[in-house]
Amino acid sequence: MPLYTWHDRKKRHNIQANKYLVRAPSRQYLDWETVTLFYSAVHYIDSYLDRQHGIDIIENHRQRNQWVKVLISRIERTYRLLYHLSQDARYDSPISISEVNRAKTCFGEIKKILTPVTCSCGHLNLLNIGVCENCGNHL
């Protein structure tokens, strides 16, 4: 099984966990909602890096941040914000609903860009930047 397939499974698993937590009474797990969003994003990134660039070993967050900076700069700012929101959620004072909503927006942007799209020309775009990298048509 290719590594990216495992990452794809893992991201779906984390998204399911997030949906489960969102349904919890009184939204009492806002911190873990944020963490599951972050780790879903991590697997979107790792899947892309493996599939597109053959990068299958990422040792730590620092290394991933560097790959994002160099290879997926479109999501760099969004990803860094989600990264810090997730850290705040884990280690610092209680996270607010506005912060969780911001984390959700960040995740949505990352997901959109890193969800592969097949163009009408038949080309599979692993990075969705709005136009097909093969024919230039809008996706």
Place this chain on the structure above:
Amino acid sequence: MSSEKDYVKHVYVRTPNEKYERLLEYLANAFGGDKAIIFNIPEKSQEKEEKPSATNQQLIELSSEILTLKNQLNKYLKVEIREESVRVFSSLISQIEEINEVYAQHNINGIIFWIIYDRGDRLEILEKLVDIECEFEKLFNNFDFDYRLLPISSKSTRIQVMSEPIYLRK
């Protein structure tokens, strides 16, 4: 993977007054005793009114001290910080207004700031810091810029987190 001694060589602490002396002692012990470099900045003067806000002034001082520290660090370590970059960094970080105190720790891989705040919204501050971080990433190679935001009410958390070397978070 690097060992602890590869990471934590020096500690830089900025403190507004003597009430943090115990904390300084604690940090000195935690991060290598006599190898620690500690600055104790005197409390800000309240004589002049027509000067930048205390917070901004503190940040500007901090940036100039980074340059001083760079020279000291270079006696022991090969840390490359371009002065031009530090000036840009200084200009950027002075945009953060809703904070009370900034502490910073250097190591051979980067700098981590602990930012204690009691006003404003954490998310708003975080958004600004991420902008700065992205800018910082363009200016520096192999030198991390990292930060933690701590509410002023969490004094015990502050000490606990400040004693945590940066490598634990990577």
